[in-house]
Amino acid sequence: MFILDEHGVDLNTVIQDVARALLDVGVMVTPTPGPSEPGTPRADLHLTLDAGARGRVDYPTVLKTGPLDRRIATAIALPPDRPLLLIAPHVPDSVAEVLTARGVDHADAAGNMRLAWDGMLLDVRGRRPRTSTTPHSRDATAARAFTRTGTMIVFALLSWPELAARPMREIATVSDVAVGTVHTVMRELSAAGYLRDGAAGRTLNRAGELLDRWAEAYTIKLARKLPIASFTLDTLDRLGDLEVDLKAEGAQLGGERAASRIDPHLYPTTATFYLSGVPASLVARYKMRRDDDAGSIHLRRRFWRRPGDTSPLVPSPLIYADLVSSGDPRQREHAERIRRVDDRLVELDRL
Structure with a gap:
């Protein structure tokens, strides 16, 4: 296909x-x-x-x-x-x-x-690309749903499928985008068959396929816009305490450390936290050294707003996407494992 x-x-x-x-x-x-x-x-x-x-x-x-x-x-x-x-x-x-x-x-x-x-x-291998004179055309199949702002909306729908039936303004609030953008993306998702209307209102359809397309669009359009800073610790023995303190600051855990909480097959070598900014007091307290090239503690910008969400982990679609966008085949294999055991991801594949 x-x-x-x-x-x-x-x-x-x-x-x-x-x-x-x-x-x-x-x-x-x-x-x-x-x-x-x-x-x-x-x-x-x-x-x-x-x-x-x-x-x-x-x-x-x-x-x-x-x-x-x-x-x-x-x-x-x-x-x-x-x-x-x-x-x-x-x-x-x-x-x-x-x-x-x-x-x-x-x-x-x-x-x-x-x-x-x-x-x-x-x-x-090793052959250089040919110079192409092919005229470009665009795929109109829900194309705007997989732009940078579109991926933010699709993420919200995958993470909380009940949002599909909610008013556009509520979806806009959670995904942190303009209401007009939500209208456009929802219309395109419906036209492409990823949303359907029924007695209970709008629901996701072919959500497993949508997750695949979203994870790839996240890799290309959004993931590279999220890094705030990376750090190293003098000793990883303090990482557990740091995680507790970051959670108190409103951070949520993602990446392979979060994935290891779902399925322990993967031994995490990095820790990824989603939050609104660098907590300067914790950086000083834990003597964290900034190292954007080789740091093992990654701080990323949280791109959604879910009032009352106190979960220590980011939603599992984002954990999955962090693994598949890593460029590491080992993490990609682990992504497939958590997709088979995580309740939310299993539910999406059934929709």
Whole structure:
């Protein structure tokens, strides 16, 4: 299935460029339209090597047309019917390493590729991107729901699904965006099939798919805007006390330390706190040294407002997104584990 993001270029042109690169190494490509959901272009790619002598593979396919980096490669959701084939105008070597570690085959228009099936391996790296003259078009499928402010609204809906039935002004208050923006995003989510109206009012629909798209948009649009500062402690023995004091200041715990509270398989090496600003008194009391490059304690701006929320942890969709946006395959694997055991994430996958 092809899923165009908001950087979408002409679909057929990208397929043709990648198909030519694969043909150069003896792989035939046949795109075949498959079943689609409203507003989402979908197809499968059928790959055949040496006229069928080495077999044929049908790939669910994802097309990425915007810039690719390790964090985005980590955030891409894998379908249950693996293997997945990612195609793009260009796949950098660093991204190829992450995709390979996750078992994602890939090919680009420059001729870089990794395809593995039936005892066959094609692995080509290091080719520079081609200069493209392809005219750009945009994917209109709920595009504004995955802008920076749109992701803030979708986050609120995923974290508290009952909000979908509440007045727009209440959704705007929780997500900390303008009411007009909420109207636009809710309208687009409804048109794309992520919201539906029933006897109980608006409810989420296909929420697991929405979580996948939101986590990737969070990685690209929002996560990099949130860091306030990073610090190191003289000794991590005091981290527990620091967490208690930060909670008293209104901070909530996210990232892999929060994930370890949901499922203890992951031993956290960093601690991420969401709050409104740097608590100078605690920085002095704990002798925290600022280190934005290698610090293990990360302070990030809280981008939502939920009156009366006293939970020590951020909502689990954000914990999940922090892991999938980390660029670390180990954390990505842990994200899939908490998605199977956390009550909120399990509920979203059922909606």
